[in-house]
Amino acid sequence: xxxxxPRTRAPRRVRSRAASAALHATxxxxxxxxVLPVAWVVLxxxxxxxxxxxxxxxxxxxxxxxxxxHVLGSTSFLTWFAxxxxxxxxxxxxxxxxxxxxGYALSRFRFPGMRPLLWMLLVTQMFPVAILIVPLYNVLSxxxxxxxxxxxxxxxxxxxxxxxxxMLRGTFDTIPVEIDEAGRMDGxxxxxTFWRLILPLARPGLAVVAFYAFITAWGExxxxxxxxxTDATSTLAVGLGQFVGQQKAEWGMLSAASVLIAAPAAAVxxxxxxxxxxxxSAGSTKS
Amino acid sequence: MTxxxxxxxxxxxxxxxxxxxxxxxGPLRRALATHAYAWILAAPVVxxxxxxxxxxxxxxxxxxxxxATEATVGRTIGMNEIPATYTFxxxxxxxxxxxxxxxxxxxxxxxxxxxxxxxxxxHYGLGLxxxxxxxxxxRGRAAYRVAMVLPWAVPPFVTAFTWRFLFNQDYGVFxxxxxxxxxxxxxxxxxxxxxxxxxxxxxxxVGVPFMMLALLGGLQSIPAEHYEAARVDGASAWQRFVHxxxxxxxxxxxPVVLLGTIWTFNQFPVIYLVTGxxxxxxTELLVTYAYRMAFEGIRDYSGSAAYGxxxxxxxxAMAVVYQRALRRGGTAW
Numbered sequence: 001x002x003x004x005x006p007r008t009r010a011p012r013r014v015r016s017r018a019a020s021a022a023l024h025a026t027x028x029x030x031x032x033x034x035v036l037p038v039a040w041v042v043l044x045x046x047x048x049x050x051x052x053x054x055x056x057x058x059x060x061x062x063x064x065x066x067x068x069x070h071v072l073g074s075t076s077f078l079t080w081f082a083x084x085x086x087x088x089x090x091x092x093x094x095x096x097x098x099x100x101x102x103g104y105a106l107s108r109f110r111f112p113g114m115r116p117l118l119w120m121l122l123v124t125q126m127f128p129v130a131i132l133i134v135p136l137y138n139v140l141s142x143x144x145x146x147x148x149x150x151x152x153x154x155x156x157x158x159x160x161x162x163x164x165x166x167m168l169r170g171t172f173d174t175i176p177v178e179i180d181e182a183g184r185m186d187g188x189x190x191x192x193t194f195w196r197l198i199l200p201l202a203r204p205g206l207a208v209v210a211f212y213a214f215i216t217a218w219g220e221x222x223x224x225x226x227x228x229x230t231d232a233t234s235t236l237a238v239g240l241g242q243f244v245g246q247q248k249a250e251w252g253m254l255s256a257a258s259v260l261i262a263a264p265a266a267a268v269x270x271x272x273x274x275x276x277x278x279x280x281s282a283g284s285t286k287s
Numbered sequence: 288m289t290x291x292x293x294x295x296x297x298x299x300x301x302x303x304x305x306x307x308x309x310x311x312x313g314p315l316r317r318a319l320a321t322h323a324y325a326w327i328l329a330a331p332v333v334x335x336x337x338x339x340x341x342x343x344x345x346x347x348x349x350x351x352x353x354x355a356t357e358a359t360v361g362r363t364i365g366m367n368e369i370p371a372t373y374t375f376x377x378x379x380x381x382x383x384x385x386x387x388x389x390x391x392x393x394x395x396x397x398x399x400x401x402x403x404x405x406x407x408x409x410h411y412g413l414g415l416x417x418x419x420x421x422x423x424x425x426r427g428r429a430a431y432r433v434a435m436v437l438p439w440a441v442p443p444f445v446t447a448f449t450w451r452f453l454f455n456q457d458y459g460v461f462x463x464x465x466x467x468x469x470x471x472x473x474x475x476x477x478x479x480x481x482x483x484x485x486x487x488x489x490x491x492x493v494g495v496p497f498m499m500l501a502l503l504g505g506l507q508s509i510p511a512e513h514y515e516a517a518r519v520d521g522a523s524a525w526q527r528f529v530h531x532x533x534x535x536x537x538x539x540x541x542p543v544v545l546l547g548t549i550w551t552f553n554q555f556p557v558i559y560l561v562t563g564x565x566x567x568x569x570t571e572l573l574v575t576y577a578y579r580m581a582f583e584g585i586r587d588y589s590g591s592a593a594y595g596x597x598x599x600x601x602x603x604a605m606a607v608v609y610q611r612a613l614r615r616g617g618t619a620w
Contacts, residue, residue: 023420024427030417031434037492038437040460041449098331105328109321117329123603124340125549131595134581134588135343135350138360158340165332190324219442221556226582237444241560251452258445269440270433273500 038262045255067256076231077257080239083149087235088217090153095160095213096206103168104194108180124162132158133226140227147229155223160213167212171205172198208275215265236261351380351593357586373589380593389590390580391568392597399552399572402487406551409491411544414498419532421499422506432503439496447560450489451476454561479569482562486570490557494550498543505539506532541613549602573598 015023046063071077106114136155137146145151175198183193199206221237228234240261243254352375359373383389421432438446453460454475462472475485509531517527553574558564564571564579571579577598581591 020425023423023425027417027420027425027431030413031431033492034435034437034496037449037453038441040453044452094335098335101328102332105325109325109328111322111325111329113326113329117333120336121332124336125546127340127344127599131347131592131599132340132343133578134592134595135345135347136339137581138346138350138588139343154339157335158343161332161335162340191328194328215442219444219556221444221559222578226578237442240444240448243448251455251458254448255452258448262441262445265442266437266440270436273436273439 041255041258044251045259047252067252068260071253071256071260075243075253075257076234076239077260079232080234080236081261083233084218084235084237086149087152087156088214090149091156091160091217092210092213094153094157095164096210098157099161099164099168099209100199100202100206101194102165104172104198106165106169107172108177108190121162121166124158125166127158133223136223137226146227147233149233152224152227152235153217155227156213156217156220159216159220164209164213167209168202168205171202171209174205175201204275208272211268211272215269218265347592347595350589351596352377353589354379355589357588360588376589380589381597384590384593384597390576390594392573392594395571395573395576396601398483398570399574402483402490402554402572403548403551405487406490406494406554407544407548409487410494410498410547410551411540413491413495415502415536417495417499418502418506421503432500435499436496438492439500443493443556444560446489446493447556450485450492451561454485476562477566479566482566482570486558486561489561490551490554493557494547498547501539501543502536505536508539509535545606545609548605552602553598 045067046065048064048066102117105111106118132155136158140146140151140154143151145154179197179201180190180193183197184190188196219237224235224238225241228238231239236257240254240257243250243257353373354376355371355373360371384392387393417435421428421435441449452458456462456472456474456477459475461475465472473481475481513531513535514527517531522530552572554572555574555578558570558572558575559578562570564575568576573594577591577594580587580594
């Protein structure tokens with residue numbers, strides 16, 4: 001390797017005008033590619049009903065909320081929305097409660113059975129839907145839980161719990177052990193330390209995991225399609241499928257429904273995305 | 288706005304030391320007491336995973352060794368209880384699948400591998416490229432980043448419907464653009480080749496943001512002094528990239544590539560909702576095919592379970608090989 005070449009290039013941080021333009025052009029192109037499909041759907045949703053069938057590209061012409069009115073007024077959208085809320089909320093609550101203590105144990109104690117537990121958490125994340133879906137279907141139908149929200153919540157826990165426990169372990173690892181020790185000095189039991197000192201400090205990590213569990217259950221398709229059979233129990237993922245018949249899809253309604261579903265999720269997501277990645281890499285680089 | 292992701296903790300971070308406890312009688316008793324706490328704390332997940340993953344998994348394994356189909360499982364029709372009539376058939380399902388007799392396993396596997404390699408290559412390449420660009424000081428960085436993360440924020444089924452709309456033959460935006468410049472419209476989702484290209488495009492669009500953000504976090508955890516030192520030594524930009532950036536990214540790249548591979552290999556909504564596996568079954572992945580076996584036509588529960596087991600075996604084998612390779616390469620992850 002060359003060690004002492006005289007430096008001839010210009011000092012860094014000073015970019016030529018052309019390089020700067022190229023950089024911004026590339027980033028702008030990437031950002032446009034990311035945003036455009038979403039923007040297109042938003043625009044479509046604001047057109048009058050049936051206007052999506054125009055083959056002309058035009059930005060705006062008679063914006064209207066017809067599609068929204070129709071989706072909210074004459075379809076089961078609100079029922080599906082409520083069903084999705086119940087299922088995703090239930091999944092989140094149970095996943096958080098069960099995963100938090102386990103994450104703490106894995107972070108703070110070395111105990112027999114710890115390594116197998118860690119491996120199990122990792123391997124269960126590799127399970128494709130195809131492995132569990134049939135036996136789960138059988139088990140749930142034996143218990144009479146097909147077409148029920150409870151059954152679907154139980155199903156989603158198979159996805160949410162291992163991942164949440166794994167990630168929360170990473171979160172707890174970032175909280176200094178000295179805090180546990182201080183709690184011990186003050187006469188708190190390990191459980192007391194966990195509850196009163198560690199959990200409040202882990203709030204950002206808990207928020208991220210809660211969000212992950214929620215969004216996973218909110219967007220899941222395969223299990224929901226297989227396990228829910230009636231309109232009254234359908235979640236959004238299943239219900240929306242009805243707008244897309246094989247022959248003729250109702251894209252106007254579909255686009256309005258898509259905006260109604262994606263907007264709140266996207267807003268929360270964009271607010272927490274930075275923590276999400278930090279938590280993810282903290283969780284996944286450990287073994 | 289500065290974007291400081293907390294430094295990613297390396298694999299070598301020491302486990303917290305076991306703390307001596309005050310009081311208690313013997314070391315054995317103390318150990319038991321500590322372990323009891325740990326076990327009690329870990330119990331919820333152990334119980335939940337055993338019940339909702341372990342039991343179905345065991346049952347799935349058993350099913351894969353039987354000839355259970357819709358016609359042979361027990362069921363209730365009205366008042367009548369029809370008992371199950373399926374029997375244990377050993378490895379028959381596996382042999383039938385691996386010999387190509389049922390399920391078109393090998394062609395499915397070939398396409399699934401192409402799909403996975405192309406998607407992950409594009410995710411990583413584009414993600415790294417964009418992360419490098421975003422890691423430079425520049426105006427509007429936060430805005431660019433938020434815009435580029437957007438695809439990750441859209442629920443998968445909404446993404447799938449969105450792209451189906453964009454690819455629509457008559458009203459889709461791509462064909463409108465083609466017609467606009469005087470070219471004939473393309474039946475994107477009705478031809479095996481263009482359908483494959485289309486689903487890959489969708490999945491690349493979906494997956495790049497995750498890679499980009501994770502790698503951006505990794506880039507920001509590489510100490511700036513390394514670059515300073517290299518520049519003093521006269522290393523070119525390319526040399527700095529190869530000798531500092533890539534090795535520095537390894538602790539982040541290794542797990543996200545593995546995770547990404549698993550997710551892509553098992554990608555369900557994009558295929559199922561954009562093309563439905565079609566035209567014919569040309570875009571069907573192993574996973575969507577196994578799903579279809581179990582829930583469409585004559586429901587072949589045992590065949591689907593065997594298919595699923597084979598998928599899991601492939602993934603576990605891949606994860607083991609991958610980790611071995613990393614160990615040999617010096618990154619104990």
